[in-house]
Amino acid sequence: MKLLRVGAKGAEKPAIIAEDGSIRDLSGVVSDIGGIALTPEGMARIRATDIDLLPRLDAGERIGPCVANVGKFICIGLNYADHAAETGAKIPDEPIIFMKATSAIIGPNDDVIIPKNAIKPDWEVELGIVIGKEARYVDQDNALDHVAGYCLINDISERHFQTERGGTWDKGKGCDTFGPIGPWLVTTDEVPDPQNLGMWLEVDGKRYQNGSTRTMIFGIAHVVSYVSQFMSLQPGDIISTGTPPGVGMGVKPEAVWLKPGNVMRLGIDGLGEQTQNVRAYGA
Template sequence: MKLLRVGEKGSEKPAILDGDGVVRDLSGVVTDIGGETLTPEGLARIRATDVGVLPKIEGTPRIGPCVANVGKFICVGLNYADHAAETGAKIPDEPILFMKATSAIIGPNDDVIIPRNSIKPDWEVELGVVIGREARYVEQTQALEHVAGYCVVNDLSERHFQTERGGQWVKGKSADTFGPIGPWLVTRDEIADPQDLSMWLEVDGHRYQDGTTRTMVFGVAHLVSYISQFMSLQPGDIITTGTPPGVGMGIKPEPVWLKPGNVMRLGIDGLGEQRQNVRAWQG
């Protein structure tokens, strides 16, 4: 299933994409796409619905974030061997974890705002893993059973804030609009192997990132199991799993940073595409 949320910010309603690509209203079946809806029982309720009789959502409404009320937005750093190489970093012995503020979350096609005092804003196409069942001290062999589905994430970063202002990476990752997710959540049963997905990102039509989840250092099952050793994972939590090479900071001979007027497009096989206009902060 491809689940999404449509409508103006703060007023999104749950929807599903039918087999013909028509958006259908799910608000008569579930209250939203998040929390209880993402549990095995909640997804079973949607699967039992005759999607063909649900009301069509006409026109081209805004697509909101594909998950509502995200509890934790957990990020994994340097998780692609080829990305670590382009940055000159050592491949980590264990996953590098950090958090991204949930207030950064926006829809997949909403504008991205470069924050005040930004010097080095950057892009990162990533595979997002959406939790559907509570995970606590989960073994790797059972880890994927706790996944509701997957989505595209643009893990936008301000590298100056992240690496040159001291402290943890979170302040370089958490500006408002720095977390587009969607367009939809694709349930786990539709993705045969999360470690075999092509992914890409373009800025103004130039393809900078063209990678695959095959080069992840730590795969999805490993990450879910590993993170569950340190904190419980709850339905609706998102793990964004790292980026392949081609980020702005890694461009040679000189880095390339986002600037107002840029247009980003990015996507992952089977999970859809995002498109964001980049604007300057006003205020």
């Protein structure tokens, strides 16, 4: 299933993509795409619904973040061997965990705002894991049983804030609008091999990132299991799993940073595409 949320900010309706490509209203089935709706029981209720009988929604409406009321927005740093190499960083012995503020979350095609005093805004196409069943101290063999689905994420970063303002990556990761997610949450049955997905990102039509989830250092099952050793995971939590090479800070001979007027496009096989216009704060 491809689940999404459609409508104005703060007034999104839960929806599903029908076989004919139309968008159907799930409001009569679940209250939203998040929390209890993402549990095995919630997913079973959606699957038991005759989608063709649901009302159609306007395909031209805004698409919101594909998960509502995200409890935790967790990220894994330096999780692609080829990305670690381009940044000159040592491949980590264990997954690097940091948090992205949930207030950073926006829809997949909403504007991205460069924050005040930003110097080095950057992009990162990433695969997102959406939790569907509570996970606490799970082992790798059972980790994927706790996943409801996957989504596309742009883990936008301000590198000056991240690395030159006293440490703690969260400063450069959690700015408002720095977390576009969606367009869809794609359930696990439609993603048979999440470790073999092509992913790409362009800025103003120039392709900078062109990678694959094959080059992850720590795979999806490892990541879910590992994070669950340090904090419980609840339905609707999101884990962003790292980015392949081609970020702005890795461009040679000189880094490239986002600026007002840029347009980012990005996508992952089977998970859809995003497009964001970049604006200055207050513009």
